[in-house]
Amino acid sequence: MAGVRAAAALTPAVRTLAALPILVVIATKRDDGSVQLNPVWFELKDGFVWLNSNTNRTWPKNLQRDRELTMLLIDPKVPDRYAQIRGRLVSLIPDPKHEFIDRLSRRYTGKKFRELEPNEHRVTFKIQPVTVTGQMI
Amino acid sequence: MAVELSPKMQTFTQEVFPAIIGTNRKDASVEIVPVWFEQKDGSFWINGGTNRGWFKHLQRDPRITLLLIDPKEMFRWAQVEGRMVNWAEDPGGEHINQLSHRYLKKDYQGPRTGRIKIQIEPLRVTGSIDGWR
Numbered sequence: 001m002a003g004v005r006a007a008a009a010l011t012p013a014v015r016t017l018a019a020l021p022i023l024v025v026i027a028t029k030r031d032d033g034s035v036q037l038n039p040v041w042f043e044l045k046d047g048f049v050w051l052n053s054n055t056n057r058t059w060p061k062n063l064q065r066d067r068e069l070t071m072l073l074i075d076p077k078v079p080d081r082y083a084q085i086r087g088r089l090v091s092l093i094p095d096p097k098h099e100f101i102d103r104l105s106r107r108y109t110g111k112k113f114r115e116l117e118p119n120e121h122r123v124t125f126k127i128q129p130v131t132v133t134g135q136m137i
Numbered sequence: 138m139a140v141e142l143s144p145k146m147q148t149f150t151q152e153v154f155p156a157i158i159g160t161n162r163k164d165a166s167v168e169i170v171p172v173w174f175e176q177k178d179g180s181f182w183i184n185g186g187t188n189r190g191w192f193k194h195l196q197r198d199p200r201i202t203l204l205l206i207d208p209k210e211m212f213r214w215a216q217v218e219g220r221m222v223n224w225a226e227d228p229g230g231e232h233i234n235q236l237s238h239r240y241l242k243k244d245y246q247g248p249r250t251g252r253i254k255i256q257i258e259p260l261r262v263t264g265s266i267d268g269w270r
Binding site: 023025084134 | 161167169171198203206208211214
């Protein structure tokens with residue numbers, strides 16, 4: 001990953017797309033090196049992409065191991081318009097009072113997140129965009 | 138071993154939206170891009186120029202993951218882990234033209250030469266279509 005450590009600024013087109021309540025598709029790698037794709041809630045704020053998950057799922061484990069991922073935003077009206085963003089994990093923030101997941105939930109559903117299940121721990125991922133490619137860069 | 142698609146997946150894969158494909162770059166990062174696809178007889182078919190990054194990646198590592206997601210209702214999705222089992226030239230662009238009719242209902246407007254079609258065999262299917270959550 002040498003040479004791509006600098007942060008990438010996102011263009012107005014990408015920021016406009018990211019403001020919509022669409023899901024971002026994230027790509028991480030499993031232990032065996034195969035690609036895992038997941039559509040997830042996100043927020044773009046202060047130049048970072050913010051994700052949140054239950055710590056038991058696979059993609060957060062993959063992301064913590066590799067500390068990098070690839071993200072894809074697609075224009076829901078024009079599926080050929082997209083932005084592919086490579087990012088690196090800069091910090092992992094526990095969300096014990098589920099404030100961040102509530103905030104994300106409001107963005108997508110207008111409501112607070114559901115009650116957490118027993119032993120469900122939420123964590124927030126702060127992602128630095130590193131490179132952006134695609135049709136709307 | 139290839140898996141058979143469920144009846145729900147058979148129906149879902151006839152819907153018209155791009156597949157999001159993930160392939161492994163040489164530097165171990167993942168490339169993800171949307172591409173046209175079709176599902177036929179249990180295999181997935183995509184089409185591209187031989188210069189596409191994802192085709193180069195697949196020649197080195199045939200593993201490919203497809204995310205099929207309804208762009209209008211993004212909770213409807215399936216993840217297909219697969220591998221490229223075959224690729225062949227697409228003489229005259231017959232296959233890309235067929236895909237163009239599936240997506241745009243008209244003849245393909247781009248170059249019809251130098252194209253290839255790729256067959257992907259599904260190995261595992263997860264996601265909301267088959268009821269996983």
